[in-house]
Amino acid sequence: MTSRTGRAILGVLAIVTVGAGAGPALAQDGSAEARLRKVEAEVRALQRTVFPGPEGRFFQPEISGSSQGQTTAAMPSTTAVTDILARLDALETQIQSLTAQTENNTNALSQLETRLSALEVTGGTTSGQGGGPTASQDNLSAMTGGASSAQTAQPPAAGPTAARLAAVQEIAKPQTDDAGDDEYSYGFRLWDAGFYPEAQQQLTLFVEKYPDHWRTTYGRNLLGRAYLDAGKPAEAAPWFLKNYQADKQAARAPDSLLYLAEAMIASKDTSRACIALAEFADTYPAIAAGRLSDQYEGNRRKVSCN
Structure with missing residues (x-):
């Protein structure tokens, strides 16, 4: 993820480029816009996976076209560069949230696997009697x-005292x-x-x-x-x-x-x-x-x- 300072530098370069020629600037804005929309779409897809709603439905992604429109409407004086920076800020926030949730899910799964392993070991501790006799014909x-008959597992016996x-x-x-x-x-x-x-x-x-x-x-x-x-x-x-x-x-x-x-x-x-x-x-x-x-x-x- 590019740092905010780096994005600012890119923004200055974009402004210089706009000043140098309208045609190339519009082409670059169109390319940046397409890349941003692609990243936003990927984040929304990831968001639906990490934050599923009940009964198979999904929470509405926090990044949406309407919110972008509202941001643009609320900031009519922003340039293309500042709009890109704002949208990148939103993407960073969402990715951080998704990363944190993913880490939490990973930790929860790890704890669950540990508990299941312990249960398998415990569950397994019913034991038959070794060396027992075979059945006679009478x-x-x-x-x-x-x-x-099998016995329930017993806790380990403490060692003998001195x-x-x-x-x-x-x-x-x-x-x-x-x-x-x-x-x-x-x-x-x-x-x-x-x-x-x-x-x-x-x-x-x-x-x-x-x-x-x-x-x-x-x-x-x-x-x-x-x-x-x-x-x-x-x-x-x-x-x-x-x-x-x-x-x-x-x-x-x-x-x-x-x-x-x-x-x-x-x-x-x-x-x-x-x-x-x-x-x-x-x-x-x-x-x-x-x-x-x-x-x-x-x-x-x-x-x-x-």
Whole structure:
């Protein structure tokens, strides 16, 4: 955009040119007029894009032929040069306004894209349960959907405090000839002390590193309990189900099936809780009447099964 001083100089040159010869001056005025009308038309088109009106209509452009006519009528003594300068002033004002509005629109779009990106990341944070069991062919196959249902995204957990780290470090890890049993026993000690997240991490490490160890049935069952005791029944349920399905004769298989019922009760899923309780009574009648009778009857009193 030419500065006002530059336009003034051009104006003086135009006046000199007019004085030198009327024919060339008229030709230059006609050329300038045509260029100005072209620029004004482009500004009006841009104005309609940046300042759209409601329902598909557009605001009237601030630069129009009638306003030019009024300006000319109000200033009958102006020369062609001063009229050009006035119209250039109007064009500069409109372009500045359009530029400002365009910048505002660009900033608003940038903020909207940032918010959408954040929502996509957040929305995406529902997560299934990794490492969960596959469905069996018996009546517990219906458990899979409820036991490993997606969880709403949780905010990032704050890091452990110095006092908690010190307390965890006070729990000694056994050092025996059976490394697998040492890993399980350390997880048990963490769980027994109420350090559930640490126990979950330790027991997960154990069951993944020693899938065939004689303690693995204890490890999967205790891992489920570490989630259940932490108030996360949906994360606990897959471990209980997996431990039962892996080997129904294993030492902690009946315990896991009964805890699976507890996880379903905690999730307010009565139908699946009843399935687990019925399976437990059918598969382990002696244990239901003996070692785990109190826990079994306590769970039955919490739900109404057909």
